Amino acid sequence: VALNTDSSAADNAQVDATFAAVVLDQAGKIVSCRIDCAQNKMDVTDGAVDTEASFLTKMELGDDYNMVKFSDATIEWYDQAKNFEAYVVGKTAAEVEAIETTVNEEGNNVAVDEELFAGCSISIEDFITAVVKACNDEKGSTFTAGSDFTLGVAAISTADESVAATEEEDGVVKMYSHFGAAVVDQEGKILAALTDATQPQIAINAAGEIGDITFNGTKRELGPDYNMVKFGAAIAEWDEQAKAFADFTVGKTADEVL
Numbered sequence: 583v584a585l586n587t588d589s590s591a592a593d594n595a596q597v598d599a600t601f602a603a604v605v606l607d608q609a610g611k612i613v614s615c616r617i618d619c620a621q622n623k624m625d626v627t628d629g630a631v632d633t634e635a636s637f638l639t640k641m642e643l644g645d646d647y648n649m650v651k652f653s654d655a656t657i658e659w660y661d662q663a664k665n666f667e668a669y670v671v672g673k674t675a676a677e678v679e680a681i682e683t684t685v686n687e688e689g690n691n692v693a694v695d696e697e698l699f700a701g702c703s704i705s706i707e708d709f710i711t712a713v714v715k716a717c718n719d720e721k722g723s724t725f726t727a728g729s730d731f732t733l734g735v736a737a738i739s740t741a742d743e744s745v746a747a748t749e750e751e752d753g754v755v756k757m758y759s760h761f762g763a764a765v766v767d768q769e770g771k772i773l774a775a776l777t778d779a780t781q782p783q784i785a786i787n788a789a790g791e792i793g794d795i796t797f798n799g800t801k802r803e804l805g806p807d808y809n810m811v812k813f814g815a816a817i818a819e820w821d822e823q824a825k826a827f828a829d830f831t832v833g834k835t836a837d838e839v840l
Contacts, residue, residue, distance in 0.1 A: 585597065590792045594626065595757070596621070598620075599619065610675065614671070618641040626755060628789070641660050643660075669698050690705035721802055725832075732766050739758065747787050747788045754784065777824045802821045805819065
């Protein structure tokens with residue numbers, strides 16, 4: 583996950599979490615890559631929050647993301663992301679990290695490579711970060727399969743723990759996201775899976791102004807520093823429990839997991 587809150591401003595709390603999953607071969611080259619972005623926004627005018635807010639990822643929005651309609655783009659976000667996914671297949675983490683970018687007139691880090699830019703002219707900085715992190719993930723799963731498998735990613739975001747601001751006390755926007763990735767075979771059975779979660783917190787005041795923003799890493803990245811055992815009397819840390827659940831789903835179909 584590559585997460586930023588740079589677009590948060592007065593009356594708008596925003597979290598952009600670009601997430602990626604990859605399948606690597608034994609040589610460390612990408613065989614399959616999937617990317618999506620949970621771009622969660624909340625209107626916080628006058629310090630109000632919407633605890634019932636629902637969110638869709640950019641892939642889920644599809645054409646309704648309206649990149650073509652409201653910008654100079656000629657290709658929608660989801661197609662540009664798919665073009666980037668295809669471009670990194672066959673590359674190693676080091677080769678993806680070395681993809682050259684340049685800052686365009688809008689201040690975005692776009693591809694220098696003409697082939698890549700032709701199909702993906704948006705900022706690719708977070709794409710690169712997320713894919714490289716996925717490639718280097720030491721907590722990933724190993725599985726054996728031929729070429730007939732499918733890699734999928736998904737995100738579910740909620741804001742029910744958000745608290746409105748008052749004249750006496752600041753509020754906080756908590757647009758939390760859970761991420762999932764799964765590799766399935768032709769029969770729809772899971773070969774490997776993993777989950778992760780982000781819990782960014784954005785402070786707001788009664789005027790709708792943005793205050794301190796807290797994000798120290800995903801739950802998997804935090805590992806023992808998430809302190810579920812220390813402060814929650816849990817039997818194991820979150821990342822260990824999440825791995826146990828993911829391992830339990832191997833061999834099951836989506837319906838069986840549900």
